[in-house]
Amino acid sequence: MLTKEKVLKTINDLPDTFSADEIIERIILLQKIEKGLEQSAKGQTHSTAEAKKKLKKWLK
Helix, strand or coil, X not given: CCCHHHHHHHHHCCCCCCCHHHHHHHHHHHHHHXXXXXXXXXXXXXXXXXXXXXXXXXXX
């Protein structure tokens, strides 16, 4: 889950001028990273072999 502290750090890391799209993209990326970390902590991951099997039709 996102925290105010992490969002504020993301905002503080931006240059002095930025577009609304840039901040939205960074917050979405931060949210996706947090979700991935939570899934990993819960053991909700796939091995490389499982991922290759699931993605086989796209990896040809």
